[in-house]
Amino acid sequence: MLPSLQCTLAILLLIASDVLAAPRPNTGSSTTIPLVRRAHNRRTEKDWGEWAKSHREMLISKYGGSATPVKRGSGTNLITNQNADSSYYGSVAIGTPPVSFNVILDTGSSDLWVADSACEIGCKSVPTFTASQSSTFKNLSKPFNIQYGSGQAAGILGQDTVQMAGFSVANQAFGVCNDVSSGLLNNPVSGLLGLAWNTIATSGATPLWQTLAGSGAWDSPVMSFQLTRFVDDNNAQTLEPGGSFTMGFVNESLYTGDIDFQSIPSGQESYWILPLTQINVQGNALTFASSSSSSFAAIDTGTTLVGGPSSAIAQVYSEIPGSAPGTGNFEGYYTYPCSTAVNVSLAFGGNSWSISPADFKLTQISNSQCLGALFELETGGSAPAWIVGDTFLKNVYSVFRFNPPSVGFAQLSEAVTAQNGVNGPVPSATIGSAAAAVSATNGSDALSSSGESVRASTLTTLGLLLGGVVVGIMSVF
Structure with missing residues (x-):
């Protein structure tokens, strides 16, 4: 990262x-x-708030919010x-x-x-x-x-x-x-x-x-x-x-099926960039134009969560009943009822890959409310609009290919x-x-x-x- x-x-x-x-x-x-x-x-709500604020600020700095x-x-x-x-x-x-x-x-x-x-x-x-x-x-x-x-x-x-x-x-x-x-x-x-x-x-x-x-x-x-x-x-x-x-x-004992490779956009060999073409939330699909730079996502093992444009993140949480924008140190994040199992999947021009509800739930911050792992992130300059980190990558076998420049995902083995x-x-x-x-x-x-x-x-x-x-x-x- x-x-x-x-x-x-x-x-x-x-x-x-x-x-x-x-x-x-x-x-x-x-x-x-x-x-x-x-x-x-074990952390308190205050601890998590300080962590969440720091994580978001550091990504903004890393990806050219500067x-x-x-x-x-x-x-x-x-x-x-x-x-x-x-x-x-x-x-x-x-x-x-x-x-x-x-x-x-x-x-x-x-x-x-x-x-x-x-x-x-x-x-x-x-x-x-x-x-x-x-x-x-x-x-x-x-x-x-x-x-x-x-x-x-x-x-x-x-x-x-x-x-x-x-x-x-x-x-x-x-x-x-x-x-x-x-x-x-x-x-x-x-x-x-x-x-x-x-x-x-x-x-x-x-x-x-x-x-x-x-x-x-x-x-x-x-x-x-x-x-x-x-x-x-x-x-x-x-x-x-x-x-x-x-x-x-690639270690074939770690995955099943084929590796779904998607090419890095021509001339974009900087980060490991893929176009994020669709997000499915609770069975409802949100689509994005693959040709638009606003859909570009950096596949980043050095980032814990998943960050994206404010408007897109708002759309994601609008599909989750009871969700609400965070405040204070949780600004840029969203809370949602812990009783809700959130099912989210991402597609990068090929197969759709699910994020486990356990990974979507970053932590529980009150008796009933949990903090989501997708948050608002405004990057700057030529940096991609989306940063896809370990919240997603824990759910797939990921392959980074030098030639031809591309990133592939496969289903993890049992x-x-x-x-x-x-x-x-x-x-x-x-x-x-x-x-x-x-x-x-x-x-x-x-x-x-x-x-x-x-x-x-x-x-x-x-x-x-x-x-x-x-x-x-x-x-x-």
């Missing part, structure tokens, strides 16, 4: 949800990166669900020797940044990067700054070897931040990994994923997500298994949905051997001259498996 993702990161970290990962059997070089989710504490072939392969990063579906993080390893860091996985932004060891404010108890301990780090002597609705992350732009899911990229540019606004990072998360296109990178650098996909390092030019649900689990821990993030393949709300141990942060090594140089993606394995190193447990090789099928955490 965009800089707002980092904001969302802080907020997402407040909710926690489980991500389960079931990597496919090892057929060649496959690695798995588990997603982890943190358990959430020659020798290398061995190809595939890998999976098990992710963690933090604070009952507030955010999902995985892990990367940076430097020589490699050190693992947990980072929010954000398809709504394009920069990688981590907290610097020199950071004092906003980095308390957060694992930080020490440049002097890496023999391959280079200071690019350029400032780095990302603004959020509630703060910023700023520092310098550096360059080093970055590993993830069994892949290694040399000379990857990333932000090393010594100025991080309080509340933006929550232990054990140290930063954010942007997974959108290079055209919106604040640093101007080619994103890690795009270097790998563009160099042919992957078996298939795709990356995919499967996210767990814990938002409706009162016993959820701050960190829970979050699901999986795969590179270079084995996967059965793991929602199932508590379990959080993945450990480890480093495995690299299936492929590429180099990011001056914005171009060039294959390295060798596919040597990256030296393995034992790391401190951070709640995520980064670049860990997985053999067979991993059960949900």
